[in-house]
Amino acid sequence: MPEDAPRYGEPGGSTFPLTTAFTFAEHEIDRTLGTVFGVVVRSIGVAKGIGASFKALAGGEVGQFTALVEDTRRHALDRLIENAQLLGAQGLVGVRFDSSDMGNGMTEVVAYGTAVSFRA
Numbered sequence: 001m002p003e004d005a006p007r008y009g010e011p012g013g014s015t016f017p018l019t020t021a022f023t024f025a026e027h028e029i030d031r032t033l034g035t036v037f038g039v040v041v042r043s044i045g046v047a048k049g050i051g052a053s054f055k056a057l058a059g060g061e062v063g064q065f066t067a068l069v070e071d072t073r074r075h076a077l078d079r080l081i082e083n084a085q086l087l088g089a090q091g092l093v094g095v096r097f098d099s100s101d102m103g104n105g106m107t108e109v110v111a112y113g114t115a116v117s118f119r120a
Contacts, residue, residue, distance in 0.1 A: 007074030016081045017091035030119040033087045037112040038079025042072045076111035089115035
């Protein structure tokens with residue numbers, strides 16, 4: 001998927017069914033296909049990082065970091081969906097996020113869940 005393509009939750013982005021719950025009200029799960037994940041590692045970059053550091057000193061929301069995290073989560077969801085579709089999934093349940101600091105200004109964001117198919 002191109003970097004500038006619409007992400008999940010954005011106009012034109014994927015509408016693949018996913019939920020943090022373990023069932024869908026509108027679909028009956030036929031079978032589980034396994035755990036899938038989408039991983040993204042990002043860095044804010046030196047120039048934006050310096051600006052964000054000054055903003056952090058002043059207090060309040062650091063918009064550069066908020067935008068980076070939101071975009072990274074959507075990107076991780078897109079990768080999660082792509083991996084689920086490779087298994088033939090029609091939806092994802094139990095979707096969660098995790099993140100960790102990798103040092104040197106890099107952050108890893110993981111979206112994971114269980115790929116499922118629906119009863120016809």
